[in-house]
Amino acid sequence: MQKTSRQLENAFVKKQKIISIADFLNGCTNSFSQIAITFLAAILFFNHQVTFGVVIAAGNFSTSILSSLLTITTAMTRMQSVQEINKQIIELQQFNRPSKKPNNEIYSISTHNLSISFKNGETLYYPNLEIKKGEKILLCGDSGVGKSTLFKLILHQIKPTSGQVIFKDKYNRKLEPNYAQIGYIPQDGHLFPVSISDNITMFNASLNSLVKKFVERTCLKKDVLNMSNGVETKVDLDKSNFSGGQKQKIILARNEIRNFPIMLADEATSAIDSTNTYHILKNLVSSNQTVIVIAHNLDPITENLFDRKIHLKYER
Ligand SMILES: Nc1ncnc2c1ncn2[C@@H]1O[C@H](COP(=O)(O)OP(=O)(O)OP(=O)(O)O)[C@@H](O)[C@H]1O
Ligand SMILES: [Mg+2]
Incomplete structure (x- = not known):
């Protein structure tokens, strides 16, 4: 977006x-x-x-x-x-509008001998990974290990220097993915200078009736109740009238409301307190989506919400 x-x-x-x-x-x-x-x-x-x-x-x-x-x-x-x-x-x-063509539904995402070299000479190497449809993955690892870069490689925003990201269908056949099926919350997500509601629907009127539900699912309801215009409160980019956590909740709602089959969330709750983070992630993993969440320092109860944890380490 x-x-x-x-x-x-x-x-x-x-x-x-x-x-x-x-x-x-x-x-x-x-x-x-x-x-x-x-x-x-x-x-x-x-x-x-x-x-x-x-x-x-x-x-x-x-x-x-x-x-x-x-x-x-x-x-x-x-x-x-x-x-x-x-x-x-x-x-x-x-x-x-994510396409719902059944014949190119992604059943697995895997990485094979993946590496990327940057112009400054730094190279990131990734282990071979496989993530199956519906899995809820927590992706962690030290700062700078390459978590955000892995999302960009999966999303085809950048090309690997070697190896590949492979998408497969129900019959284990390689698939050219429809990237519009993949919801992505970048580490530095942005709001637009329009109402909370428009920031969530991104002017897709067919989503208007779902705004309330996703304001609740992302624990934004309490924040919105304290605002005089509720979900119609406008984002003022100059005055920064929302806290970091509130911004993240709006961006989460914007992505969740679209019910993408696959959701990649890069530190999407980093500015939200641990109790709300627990509830937001609990709601997120309760869906049948494939979910990969990058997060640091989650408490053990929140970590347990995920099927498994992938811990990226520096590889050579
Ligand atoms: N476009 C780029 N040019 C040069 N180096 C880059 C580029 N993108 C990423 N890197 C380097 O790759 C490494 C991994 O970056 P990345 O943003 O993926 O880390 P991360 O694991 O997401 O870290 P954090 O937890 O701090 O967000 C870093 O050392 C970074 O400097
Ligand atoms: Mg990152």
Whole structure:
């Protein structure tokens, strides 16, 4: 979602740039044509070929006709650039709805000889892992061991230097995954400057009726009750009117409401107190989704909510 919203933002910037260039060219052509017509009429007047009244009429004519032309060309340019934006918004909304095609449902995710080298010379090596459909995995390991990078490799956001991430279907056949089936909460998730409710639904009106349920499931209800406008309270990015934990609960609700078959949560509860973390994760693992949660320092009772724990270590 972050990636697509960034793309949308870039599209808006591009649109603005095209409009500015088009406005500039339209304006230049308009001014030049007005001056040229009036100048031509003036030359004809000094050559005694036309009367002074014709010079005035030519000036008025060029002003009104060319101004109208300017309005029309400006409007057409804007309409064309809006078409492009509309196309992108439709694509974004499609991204918003996970596809439920049964024939490419992911039954397992495995890593095979996976490693990635960065430009600074650092290389991360991963053990061979296999995560089955419906499993609830706690992924932990020291800071910098490569947990977030593993999620990015699974999501195909970055490419491995060696090895591969393999997705398989029900019949154990390799599968080209539909990445829209995978819900992802990045370590640095963002809110948008709209209401809590819109931040959760991301303007997908068909999810409006589910907001209340997911506000409860993510322990956000108590926070929302203390706000004068409830779920309609607007996020003010300048004033930071939400705590770190409240932001994380909204981002969790945004992902959970979509009921992705697979959910990758990267330190999605790091700013939330341990009692609420327990309840949020308990609700998360009670679904039939495949869930992989990266977390540090969970208490033993919360750790026990998961089927198993994968502890990443530095490998060579
Ligand atoms: N794009 C990149 N360029 C260079 N190095 C990178 C890049 N992405 C990650 N790394 C390095 O890879 C290592 C693993 O990073 P990663 O973010 O996956 O760690 P992590 O296990 O999620 O740590 P934390 O628990 O602190 O979030 C770090 O040493 C990091 O500096
Ligand atoms: Mg990380």
